[in-house]
Amino acid sequence: MPTFEYAPAPESRAVVDIASSHGLFIGGEFVEATGGKPFKTLNPATEEVLSEVSEATADDVDAAVRAARSAYTRVWSRMSGADRGKYLYRIARIIQERARELAVLETLDNGKPIKESRDVDIPLVAAHFFYHAGWADKLSYAALGENPRPVGVVGQVIPWNFPLLMLAWKVAPALACGNTVVLKPAETTPLTALLFAEICQQAELPAGVVNIVTGAGATGQAIVDHPGIDKLAFTGSTGVGKMIARSISGTRKKATLELGGKGANIIFDDAPVDQAVEGIVNGIFFNQGHVCCAGSRILVQENVADEVVRRLKRRLTTLRIGDPMDKNTDVGAINSRAQLQRIEELTAAGSQEGAERWDSGCELPSTGYWFRPTVFTDVSQSHRVAQEEIFGPVVSVLTFRTPGEAVAKANNTPYGLSAGIWTEKGSRILWMADQLRAGVVWANTFNKFDPTSPFGGYKESGYGREGGRHGLEAYVKTGSDQ
Amino acid sequence: MCHPGGPRVVRWCPRPTVTRPHRPPYTPGVSTSTEVDPTTRARDILGVSRLTNSALTGWLHGLPGVDQVGCEARAAALSTRSVKTSSKAWAIDTAISMIDLTTLEGADTPGKVRGLATRALVPDPSDPSTPSPAAVCVYGDMVPFAREVIGERDVRIAAVATAFPSGRASRAVKLADTRDAVQNGADEIDMVIDRGAFLAGDYLSVFREIAETKEACGDARLKVIMETGELVTYDNVRRASWLSMLAGGDFIKTSTGKISPAATLPVTLVMLEAVRDWRDATGEQVGVKPAGGIRTSKDAIKFLVTVNEVAGEDWLSNEWFRFGASSLLNDLLLQRQKMTTGAYSGADYVADDAPSGY
Numbered sequence: 001m002p003t004f005e006y007a008p009a010p011e012s013r014a015v016v017d018i019a020s021s022h023g024l025f026i027g028g029e030f031v032e033a034t035g036g037k038p039f040k041t042l043n044p045a046t047e048e049v050l051s052e053v054s055e056a057t058a059d060d061v062d063a064a065v066r067a068a069r070s071a072y073t074r075v076w077s078r079m080s081g082a083d084r085g086k087y088l089y090r091i092a093r094i095i096q097e098r099a100r101e102l103a104v105l106e107t108l109d110n111g112k113p114i115k116e117s118r119d120v121d122i123p124l125v126a127a128h129f130f131y132h133a134g135w136a137d138k139l140s141y142a143a144l145g146e147n148p149r150p151v152g153v154v155g156q157v158i159p160w161n162f163p164l165l166m167l168a169w170k171v172a173p174a175l176a177c178g179n180t181v182v183l184k185p186a187e188t189t190p191l192t193a194l195l196f197a198e199i200c201q202q203a204e205l206p207a208g209v210v211n212i213v214t215g216a217g218a219t220g221q222a223i224v225d226h227p228g229i230d231k232l233a234f235t236g237s238t239g240v241g242k243m244i245a246r247s248i249s250g251t252r253k254k255a256t257l258e259l260g261g262k263g264a265n266i267i268f269d270d271a272p273v274d275q276a277v278e279g280i281v282n283g284i285f286f287n288q289g290h291v292c293c294a295g296s297r298i299l300v301q302e303n304v305a306d307e308v309v310r311r312l313k314r315r316l317t318t319l320r321i322g323d324p325m326d327k328n329t330d331v332g333a334i335n336s337r338a339q340l341q342r343i344e345e346l347t348a349a350g351s352q353e354g355a356e357r358w359d360s361g362c363e364l365p366s367t368g369y370w371f372r373p374t375v376f377t378d379v380s381q382s383h384r385v386a387q388e389e390i391f392g393p394v395v396s397v398l399t400f401r402t403p404g405e406a407v408a409k410a411n412n413t414p415y416g417l418s419a420g421i422w423t424e425k426g427s428r429i430l431w432m433a434d435q436l437r438a439g440v441v442w443a444n445t446f447n448k449f450d451p452t453s454p455f456g457g458y459k460e461s462g463y464g465r466e467g468g469r470h471g472l473e474a475y476v477k478t479g480s481d482q
Numbered sequence: 483m484c485h486p487g488g489p490r491v492v493r494w495c496p497r498p499t500v501t502r503p504h505r506p507p508y509t510p511g512v513s514t515s516t517e518v519d520p521t522t523r524a525r526d527i528l529g530v531s532r533l534t535n536s537a538l539t540g541w542l543h544g545l546p547g548v549d550q551v552g553c554e555a556r557a558a559a560l561s562t563r564s565v566k567t568s569s570k571a572w573a574i575d576t577a578i579s580m581i582d583l584t585t586l587e588g589a590d591t592p593g594k595v596r597g598l599a600t601r602a603l604v605p606d607p608s609d610p611s612t613p614s615p616a617a618v619c620v621y622g623d624m625v626p627f628a629r630e631v632i633g634e635r636d637v638r639i640a641a642v643a644t645a646f647p648s649g650r651a652s653r654a655v656k657l658a659d660t661r662d663a664v665q666n667g668a669d670e671i672d673m674v675i676d677r678g679a680f681l682a683g684d685y686l687s688v689f690r691e692i693a694e695t696k697e698a699c700g701d702a703r704l705k706v707i708m709e710t711g712e713l714v715t716y717d718n719v720r721r722a723s724w725l726s727m728l729a730g731g732d733f734i735k736t737s738t739g740k741i742s743p744a745a746t747l748p749v750t751l752v753m754l755e756a757v758r759d760w761r762d763a764t765g766e767q768v769g770v771k772p773a774g775g776i777r778t779s780k781d782a783i784k785f786l787v788t789v790n791e792v793a794g795e796d797w798l799s800n801e802w803f804r805f806g807a808s809s810l811l812n813d814l815l816l817q818r819q820k821m822t823t824g825a826y827s828g829a830d831y832v833a834d835d836a837p838s839g840y
Contacts, residue, residue: 004572004790004798009564115562274755275552318791327564424547444549 006320009327011114016105018191021052024060024214025197027067028207034059036215041190044111045324045333045368053190056213061182061222064211068153068180069228071208077150077178081137088133088176090203095126098199102192106164107324109191111333111369112287114325124449125168128467131451132172135472139177142469145478150178151254152230154475155223157244158193159236160186160335161290161391167193169455169466170233171210177475179231180209184223186236187216188336221247229253233474235292238389238415238460256464256474258292258456260389261417263438264410265295265446268403269304271422275444277311280395283420283446285319285331285373289393290339292461293418295446297386299406302399309377309397316373317360331393334369343371343392350376350385355396381412389415403428407435416458420446439465520693520730527728527764538685542724548716548752557747563787570783574818577782577810578605580800581615582640582771584808586647586739592627595620597835599631599639606815607833609822615811616800617670621646622663629667640705641668644695647709647738649674653691660698671695672705672806674738675722677712685725692729705771705804706731710749711741719749723756733769739806744774747784754793767796773806779817782810 021038023030036055043050056064076084095102102125103117112121139148154174158166163185174181185193197212213219220240224232224247231254234244238259248255265283267276283295300308324332334340351357359372371392379386379396386396400406410419419438421429433441439456442448449455454470456462464474521533530537565573583602585594599618606612617638618628628639641663645651651659660671673695679687696704706726710719726734734753737744750772757768770793776782782805789797797803815832 003795004576004786005569006563006565007567007569009566119562271546272549272552273546275549275556278552278556327562424549444552 006328008323010323010325011104011107011118011327013104013108013325015101016108018051018105018108022054022190022194022214024054024056024064025194025200025210025212026060026064026208027071027211028201028205030197033057036060036219039187039216041109041188042336043108043368044188044335045365047367047369050108051191053187053194053214055215056184056219056222058222061213061219061226062228064182064213065153065155065223065226065228067208068182068211071206072150072153072180075206076175076180076209077152079178081139081178084176084178085133085136087203087205088129088136088172091199091205092126092129092133094199094202095122095129099123099126102164102195104325105195106192107332109189110160110163111324111335112290113329113332115327115329116287116332121162121165124451125164128165128168128172128451132176135173136176139472139476142472144469144473144476148177148472148476148478151475151477152179153228154179154181154231154233155226155229156181156183156233157220157223157236158183158185159292160189161287161292163189164192164196166235167196169235173466173471173475174233175209177472179475180211182211182213182223182229184213184215184220187214190214224248231255231474233464233466234258238462241462254474256456256466257462258464258466259417259460259462260391260415261292261294261457261461262297262387262389262413262415263293263295263418263420264297264299264406264413264436265420266400266406266410266422266432267298267300267304267308268406268421268423268425268428269301270424271304272424272444273304273308273311276422277308277315279420279422279444279446280312281315281319284395285316285393286447288331288334288371289395290335290391291447292389292391293440293447293455294391295418295420296390296395297410298395298397299400299409300397301406302401305397305399309375312375313358313360316375317362319360319362319373321362321370321372322365331373334371334392337369339391340369340371343390343394346384346388346390347374347376347394350379350383350394350396353383353385355379355383355385381409387413403432407432411435411437414460417456417461418442520689520696520728524689524728533686533689535684535686538689538725539683542685542721545720545724548720550716553716553751554748557751557788560751560788560791561747561784563784565783565787571818571821573783573786574779574814574821575613576798577779577786577805578814578818579613579616580804581811581814582617582619582773582804582806583615583811584619584739584773584806586619586621586642590621590624592624594835595624595627596631599628599637601811601833601835602637603632603635605811606818608831609819612815612818616804619672619806622659622666622668625663625666625668638669639667640670640672641666642672642674642738644673644691646672646674646707647740649676650678653694656691657694657698660695664698664700664702668702670703670705671699672707672735674707674709675726677709680713680718680722680725688725689729692726692731696730703732704730705733705735705769707735707738707773709738709741710736710746711743716748716752719752720756723753724760727756727760727766727768731768733771733804735771735773735806737772737774737806739774742775745772745776745806747788750785751788751792754789754797757797758793767802769802769804770797771804771806776805776807777809778813779810782814
């Protein structure tokens with residue numbers, strides 16, 4: 001029998017030079033931390049230590065906020081929009097020029113397949129800077145309100161699932177609107193943010209406009225609590241988002257929170273079935289399911305459920321899981337041991353509660369953190385795997401009978417970030433999109449991102465929007481705002 | 483050089499009399515059954531007592547739709563597979579062995595066809611380990627000249643028939659065209675469907691024409707050219723694929739090569755999904771042949787990746803997958819030489835009996 005084995009096709013890691021230790025990026029320079037405990041960042045595919053990173057203390061955060069304030073008052077808020085735009089265009093071009101380096105570093109630090117960091121993450125990062133560079137001198141025409149002005153110093157805390165992309169979502173609009181930033185990358189994936197700091201130097205961005213402090217929860221809390229911060233932008237878990245909201249209640253700080261999700265991917269019986277199966281795969285197995293807007297619940301019309309599940313399982317046997325640096329890898333490593341344990345715990349609960357568990361049984365590497373793409377069928381709304389965000393390559397399949405029931409089940413969750421609708425009937429798409437309480441509704445596609453499109457949640461998925469004209473609103477004050 | 487004689491008489495070159503050799507049939511048990519009358523079989527599959535146009539319409543229009551954007555995105559994603567070193571060498575040899583080496587020109591001569599057939603037997607005189615293409619593909623009246631060269635060796639002879647490429651002739655003429663090609667010794671017949679009838683919704687007429695052509699083929703395998711560039715939508719490609727399989731086609735084929743676009747990857751993807759689903763539904767395996775516009779090794783490898791990941795490895799042999807191509811072989815040989823020697827040679831190091839453009 002003929003077989004078509006793809007020979008290993010590893011991307012070279014020679015394009016990136018990782019320093020053995022990293023300082024903090026404050027006031028345009030890399031500086032030593034003032035006493036925090038340095039921590040290691042790993043390659044989750046091999047558990048190899050990539051580098052040692054500083055832990056920023058409250059004093060370091062204070063220094064970063066003061067640098068940002070100074071840059072804000074003296075330079076950035078006074079600069080014309082056209083000139084700010086020039087810096088952003090320059091950053092965007094450097095990102096494109098160094099795309100391969102950024103992609104390799106992202107894959108090493110995060111565990112995502114090189115084909116995704118190369119074809120999705122980094123091109124989108126550049127696109128976000130290009131898009132917002134264009135807005136910088138047109139804010140008065142963006143219908144944001146009278147006399148749009150920057151908010152001031154923005155504290156930004158971002159997650160580990162799309163490290164550089166989340167940085168771009170936060171930094172690009174903030175800078176375009178004339179704010180300066182103090183940003184903390186996630187503790188498991190700080191390296192591309194630190195390389196971005198080098199890019200800021202290369203672009204000769206004025207010192208203090210972008211400050212990057214590394215660390216874990218305590219560092220994040222120091223940013224949230226710092227009185228010099230005018231606005232907070234956070235992407236991460238709903239639990240941490242609630243803590244932030246509590247911390248800033250009663251203060252003048254504004255916040256945008258982009259939190260968890262339990263997106264419903266709704267498949268009707270008239271769906272283009274081959275593309276719908278691809279949509280399920282892109283919806284939940286893209287980026288190992290580490291996607292806040294992942295389509296982690298499949299709602300499939302009962303009369304086609306068996307057929308859709310059969311096709312989905314067949315498709316999953318062709319997914320290639322393994323070395324994220326191999327250009328043919330479809331599903332990479334789970335980002336950390338802690339996340340792997342959470343996925344294992346929730347999937348164990350799914351089996352215990354009576355859902356039917358299936359995975360392709362493919363071989364996994366012996367080192368690193370791995371989890372097979374997994375499908376739960378016979379799932380009910382009351383199962384934990386239907387309610388809680390797993391944030392891994394695990395999908396729960398539920399059924400419905402009518403469009404109304406699909407809407408009711410899709411909305412029956414504390415979250416409201418994303419949803420997908422698969423049907424050939426345009427009128428039903430419009431009706432459903434109107435009923436679904438989700439910030440993003442995709443029709444006959446899933447997990448498609450574009451800087452021109454606003455993104456954000458309903459309910460416990462957070463508030464505020466990022467991207468598009470709407471995303472600018474969070475970074476300006478207008479009229480008589482103080 | 484003109485020859486004012488009767489129809490199909492080539493006066494300036496006597497016809498060789500070699501006939502088609504006897505070969506064992508393709509993998510028994512999975513190939514399209516010809517024992518049952520196709521209409522009876524179709525009624526069975528559709529679950530109707532009478533095969534009418536409305537029954538066929540209901541069945542074909544009940545197939546799931548194809549979302550254009552999603553289909554093209556999937557094809558683009560499959561195109562990013564990196565096939566290197568040993569897998570590339572395997573893919574190049576496999577692709578060579580799947581070629582239907584084709585010449586379909588008004589200016590075809592016995593000399594050109596003999597050259598093409600010789601090339602199929604010895605694709606690379608500098609390296610005898612090079613596999614042969616699966617077949618040569620010529621007009622029906624040229625089959626004897628190909629047979630003269632190929633004899634009983636393991637390269638098949640395919641002939642286009644049924645008023646290729648337009649398909650605009652009466653049923654009787656098309657069937658006569660088919661029988662003539664088979665009598666001339668063709669192992670395989672590449673027919674064209676009546677796109678006009680298909681687009682007018684007369685599926686029953688398309689069904690009957692394919693079924694009758696299949697009957698006229700006898701032992702020859704039938705490839706059904708759908709001319710997807712004229713069907714335009716992926717929904718039409720899917721319906722035409724199922725209709726062709728229902729009527730007994732052994733292969734479904736994209737194009738004549740005379741219409742652009744010809745064999746695109748998304749169209750071939752839809753056809754591969756069709757043969758995969760058809761086997762799930764009936765247990766019968768049908769082959770796929772993209773033809774026209776595939777010129778480089780890189781392109782050919784993208785098609786093989788798609789075969790592998792969509793239909794599966796059962797289709798990864800020239801029994802079930804073919805490339806209809808002429809210049810593709812040149813590039814595959816160049817790449818093959820490069821993999822052997824480590825350096826690119828050039829067009830002058832690939833022996834070409836039928837350089838295009840002359």
